[in-house]
Amino acid sequence: MWKSVAANGMSFLIVVFIAVAGAIAWGQREFRAPGPLAEATFFEVPRGATLRQVSESLEEAGAISSAVLFRLGADYAGMSEDLRFGNYEIPAGSSMEEVLAIVTAGGPSQFRYTATYVLRLAGTGELRLRERVPGTGEIVELADFAYEDGVPAVYSDLVESGAPMVYRLSVPEGLTSWQIVEGLRAADFLSGEIAEVPPEGMLAPDTIEVRRGQDRQEILDRMQAAQAEVLAEAWANRQDGLPLASPEEALILASIIEKETSVPEERGRVASVFVNRLNRGMRLQTDPTVIYGITEGRGVLGRGIRASELRSETPWNTYVIDGLPPTPIANPGRAAIEAAVRPDDTPFIFFVADGTGGHAFAETLEEHNRNVAVWRQIEAERAAESQ
Numbered sequence: 001m002w003k004s005v006a007a008n009g010m011s012f013l014i015v016v017f018i019a020v021a022g023a024i025a026w027g028q029r030e031f032r033a034p035g036p037l038a039e040a041t042f043f044e045v046p047r048g049a050t051l052r053q054v055s056e057s058l059e060e061a062g063a064i065s066s067a068v069l070f071r072l073g074a075d076y077a078g079m080s081e082d083l084r085f086g087n088y089e090i091p092a093g094s095s096m097e098e099v100l101a102i103v104t105a106g107g108p109s110q111f112r113y114t115a116t117y118v119l120r121l122a123g124t125g126e127l128r129l130r131e132r133v134p135g136t137g138e139i140v141e142l143a144d145f146a147y148e149d150g151v152p153a154v155y156s157d158l159v160e161s162g163a164p165m166v167y168r169l170s171v172p173e174g175l176t177s178w179q180i181v182e183g184l185r186a187a188d189f190l191s192g193e194i195a196e197v198p199p200e201g202m203l204a205p206d207t208i209e210v211r212r213g214q215d216r217q218e219i220l221d222r223m224q225a226a227q228a229e230v231l232a233e234a235w236a237n238r239q240d241g242l243p244l245a246s247p248e249e250a251l252i253l254a255s256i257i258e259k260e261t262s263v264p265e266e267r268g269r270v271a272s273v274f275v276n277r278l279n280r281g282m283r284l285q286t287d288p289t290v291i292y293g294i295t296e297g298r299g300v301l302g303r304g305i306r307a308s309e310l311r312s313e314t315p316w317n318t319y320v321i322d323g324l325p326p327t328p329i330a331n332p333g334r335a336a337i338e339a340a341v342r343p344d345d346t347p348f349i350f351f352v353a354d355g356t357g358g359h360a361f362a363e364t365l366e367e368h369n370r371n372v373a374v375w376r377q378i379e380a381e382r383a384a385e386s387q
Contacts, residue, residue, distance in 0.1 A: 037094060087166075113130070168209055173205040174330045190215070256288060258332035261359065289329055297329070
């Protein structure tokens, strides 16, 4: 009898073993088989999400066929604790094994929707909404708008639906601190109050990634820390013999360079003109300082400078004052700061617009006057063409 029982027990165990082995083999095949996704999609792993939550969300999104099997596969592979929060693109037909590798690898997040908020001179901003088409990487423009002109439905619908979206803040070189603060205040995707306008020049222009709802003051603090680091590094590597007594004076000069030219290869030459003038005791006589004396950095002048304003005694008017103005007149970028402390070696002490977006430089007043005459002719021709 016992032999019969033992034989039957052994048979049962063999059947169970075969069944388990078959189940494991089937599970492995399913885990590695092409998945149900017909088209590529983007998937977000929230910070702090559990494997169960992620697997169920993947199944609900149609990225995997079985949340349970996905968890079993992660346990078997020893990756159940390796989830990395972020936003990831999952290609069409990805197997559960491939999906697991994606959500545990980490790396830069990939978002379907990108909203870039570009600050403007008027103290507002323009939001540019783009879509990255899953599977192709093609970038599609969905909307460009300023908040004061109304928010398009394509953007508001995405926000209301909670669609994962990366926000970028783009701060161009040459904006004043007031313009940057007003632009941040106009961005409704940010939060928090700004106590006061930071010192002029002490905000680093850049394009940075921000969070929806991020505190505005936190962003300003980050920009100030970045500018302080750039200025300290540039000052430590400055040329010998500069007519600049401190990093603060370098920042002032850099802000003038930033406002005088937007042509990268000209910054060193423009810097050399101002350094040569300072060394000779000549006044800088630069129009952007006149404009800053009128507006004090709040908005734009919106018209030409009047002759009386060139003679106006403001602290910043370098047609009237000697040397540098008391503060920067804008927030310069790294390149302008580096040009201020490492200018080109030139004999130039004059420059004027040349009609191409750049400038004509001169060593003598006679040569400069010829360049000015050419520029006046270009202005006259353009005025005639616009009538």
